[in-house]
Amino acid sequence: MNKVLAKLFYDSVQLAKGWDYKPYLADLERSQWQPIEKRNELQRLKLVKLLRHCADHVPFYRDAFLDIGVKAKDIRDESVLESLPIVTKKTLRENYIRFFSDDQKRPFDVWKTSGSTGEPFAFRLDKNSIAANTYAALARGRRWWGIDYGIREAMVWSCVRDVSDTLLGRMQVLKRQWSWSLKNIRLIDTYSLDHTNVETIYHDLLKFRPECMRSISSGLFRFCVLLDDLGLDGLALGVRYAIYTGEAFPEAQKVLVERVLGCKTICEYGCSEVGIIAFECPKGGLHLNHENLFFEFLKNSDHPTAGQEAEVVVTNLNDYVVPLIRYAVGDVVVPSNETCTCGRTLPLISSVGGRSHAFIKIPGGGVLHGLYFTHLFDGLPSVTQFRVIQEKINELRIELFASEPISSVDKSFVVSSLVKEMGVDCRVVVQQVDDMPLSHSGKFQWIVSKL
Ligand SMILES: [Zn+2]
Numbered sequence: 001m002n003k004v005l006a007k008l009f010y011d012s013v014q015l016a017k018g019w020d021y022k023p024y025l026a027d028l029e030r031s032q033w034q035p036i037e038k039r040n041e042l043q044r045l046k047l048v049k050l051l052r053h054c055a056d057h058v059p060f061y062r063d064a065f066l067d068i069g070v071k072a073k074d075i076r077d078e079s080v081l082e083s084l085p086i087v088t089k090k091t092l093r094e095n096y097i098r099f100f101s102d103d104q105k106r107p108f109d110v111w112k113t114s115g116s117t118g119e120p121f122a123f124r125l126d127k128n129s130i131a132a133n134t135y136a137a138l139a140r141g142r143r144w145w146g147i148d149y150g151i152r153e154a155m156v157w158s159c160v161r162d163v164s165d166t167l168l169g170r171m172q173v174l175k176r177q178w179s180w181s182l183k184n185i186r187l188i189d190t191y192s193l194d195h196t197n198v199e200t201i202y203h204d205l206l207k208f209r210p211e212c213m214r215s216i217s218s219g220l221f222r223f224c225v226l227l228d229d230l231g232l233d234g235l236a237l238g239v240r241y242a243i244y245t246g247e248a249f250p251e252a253q254k255v256l257v258e259r260v261l262g263c264k265t266i267c268e269y270g271c272s273e274v275g276i277i278a279f280e281c282p283k284g285g286l287h288l289n290h291e292n293l294f295f296e297f298l299k300n301s302d303h304p305t306a307g308q309e310a311e312v313v314v315t316n317l318n319d320y321v322v323p324l325i326r327y328a329v330g331d332v333v334v335p336s337n338e339t340c341t342c343g344r345t346l347p348l349i350s351s352v353g354g355r356s357h358a359f360i361k362i363p364g365g366g367v368l369h370g371l372y373f374t375h376l377f378d379g380l381p382s383v384t385q386f387r388v389i390q391e392k393i394n395e396l397r398i399e400l401f402a403s404e405p406i407s408s409v410d411k412s413f414v415v416s417s418l419v420k421e422m423g424v425d426c427r428v429v430v431q432q433v434d435d436m437p438l439s440h441s442g443k444f445q446w447i448v449s450k451l
Contacts, residue, residue, distance in 0.1 A: 006184035007150025013179065014135060018107055018127040024136035031291050032140065032344045039290060039345070044077060046317040047294050051075045053101070054323050060098040061325060078294070086298075086313060087327045093121060099322045100124070108321040113272045123273060129319040133275025133292045138268070141279030141287075144342075145241055145266060147212045149183070154205055154239075156188045156215035156223055186210065190219045198226040202237075209238050213261070214268075216246035221253045221385065224260040234260035243268050248352055251378045253385060256403070269352050271329050274316045278349055285340030288347045292318055295347070296326065297335045306337040307350070309369065332369055360390050361451055363423050373447070376417055380410050385436050389448045396422065398430045406432050 001009075014021055031039055054061035055072035061084070065071070068083045085091070092099065108124045142148060180187050186208050188201055201223075213220065220242055227234045239261045244254075245268040254265050267286055270276040276289045288295060294317060297303065297310035304310045312333045316324045336350040359367040377383045377400075385401040398414060400406055411430045418428045 001182060001184045003150040003152070003184060005150075006182065007148065009182045010149045013183070014131070017109075019131040019135055021131045021135035021139060024132040025139050028136055028140045028291055029143075032287075032346055034345060036345045036347070043291065043294060043317065047078055047081075047315065048075055050315070050317055050320070050323060051080065051325070053103070053320055054325060057101045057103040058099060058323055059102070060095055061323070063098075081294075081296070081315070081326060084326055087324060089328075089330060092123075092324075092327070096123070096322075099324070101321055101323065104321070106320050111272055124322045125273075126319040126321040129275065129292075129316060129321075132318045133289065133316065134270070137270075137276035137279070137289045137292060141266075141268060141276065141281075142243075144279070144281050147241055151211045152184050152186075152209060153212045153214060154186045154188060154208065154210035155180075156190055156193070156213065156219035188219075188223070190216065190222075193219065193222050193226060195226060195230065198223065199230060199232065202227060202232050205237050211239065212241045212243065213239050214243040214245070217244040217249040217253070218247060220244050220257055220265075221249075224257045225384070228256070228260055235262040237261065239263045241266055245269065248374060250374050250385075252381055252383055255381070256384050267352065269331075274314050274319075274324060274327065274329065277312065277314065277329070278352070281340060281342045281344060283340055283342040285342060285344070285348050286350065286352070287340065287344055288349060290346045292316070295335075297333070304335075306335055309334055312349075359447065360388060360396065360422075360449055361393060362421065363394050363426060368421055372421070376414065380406070380413075382406065382410075385446075387436060387446050387448060389450075391450045393451060394422070394426045396426060396428045398428065399433045399436070400430065401433055401436050406430075 011022065031042075051061075052072040052075050055065040055070070055075065056062070064084050068080075070080055070083070074080075107127045109127060109130060110122050111125055112122045139149060147153075177187060186205065192201070213223075215223070224234060240263055242257055242261055242263055243266045244257075249265070249267070257265055267278070267280040268276065269278040269286070270289075274293060277293065278286045278288050280286050294315040296313040296315075298313055299308065299310045309332050311328060312331050313326050313328050314324070315326060331352060333352050334350045336348040338348060338350075339345070340348060359369045361367055373386060373388055377386050380402075382402045382404045383400050383406065384403060387399040389397040389399070391397070396418060398418075400414075414430050415428045419426055422428070
């Protein structure tokens with residue numbers, strides 16, 4: 001399909017679904033260069049408008065504002081935010097209906113997420129939020145690299161399992177595949193990625209010649225490991241960029257993907273509930289989606305300084321149907337106060353360290369976060385994937401997947417580093433494994449704590 005026609009088809013589908021992202025994209029492309037103070041001011045106006053709406057129309061927040069004795073007309077700036085509760089995924093699930101606005105004037109869609117816990121969750125999204133936060137912000141990030149919608153794209157996604165195996169379910173799959181193919185997107189089901197099927201997928205992609213690949217990080221990594229194992233030439237696919245999303249991507253995995261495909265990897269960070277959170281620019285800056293989300297970075301309810309790990313908490317400025325104020329998306333990031341050499345004034349984070357609940361308990365109290373392990377294994381370039389399993393407080397099993405046999409020196413280094421953190425009574429076992437399959441959600445769970 002010609003990319004201009006594919007883009008036209010893409011845009012017309014978005015329009016038909018009520019997700020016309022183009023006006024929002026035009027605004028985002030202007031505002032990314034604006035002085036940050038000007039954008040902060042616009043953001044503040046949007047935030048006050050949303051908070052007033054919540055105080056009047058959303059039962060959960062109406063009660064929260066009552067508790068602190070604040071009325072809608074009293075809200076003038078963001079200072080009131082700190083008095084409102086942090087909303088976790090658990091809070092949202094348990095009180096979901098109370099987050100619905102009783103002023104149902106705006107159209108919405110229902111999306112499903114597999115959820116990191118494996119429990120599916122159907123949630124409502126304001127169509128304006130879908131258009132602005134998801135598609136416009138994604139389009140802006142992609143256009144930084146010249147990979148607009150419509151180019152030939154291979155997408156590794158868990159695309160088939162979420163429909164039932166009935167006639168209707170199979171028709172839905174066919175309709176989706178037909179629609180994706182008109183958009184110039186070739187879908188690769190994450191679950192079909194094994195030694196048997198990857199050769200067929202590879203030869204199909206050789207004919208399709210994708211300019212870009214987009215995938216959940218572990219799916220992209222697995223695809224490249226399989227090509228490598230079978231001696232299939234990834235460079236021959238002609239991929240210019242590989243966008244990874246959904247999970248943290250350890251440096252060693254990035255290096256392997258860039259070597260196998262011979263292209264740059266790009267970080268797209270977001271979640272279904274609030275859309276794109278950050279996108280990497282060609283100068284390496286991971287820019288926040290500053291116009292659509294109000295950000296707070298917290299550590300134990302405190303504000304850490306730039307450069308420190310923090311939990312990311314967002315307020316979605318565009319969802320009036322199920323407003324999310326102070327929503328803890330469940331990730332640890334490192335906010336930065338540096339400016340990017342690309343000239344865009346959108347604030348930066350320096351890394352996405354993975355799920356905030358992905359941690360190991362230390363016997364004497366405290367936790368080791370996922371980022372610790374990412375840094376630990378970055379020091380062992382042959383280790384491309386790892387899984388840390390804690391079944392007892394003083395026992396850790398470390399599974400390592402590596403491109404070559406791991407030396408006893410390297411294994412001892414891992415053991416001694418962890419004993420230093422966990423205490424001398426902790427037993428650490430390091431095992432090299434031949435394969436690391438993905439979880440049911442299509443994601444890879446690299447920290448498994450059963451405590
Ligand atoms: Zn930049």
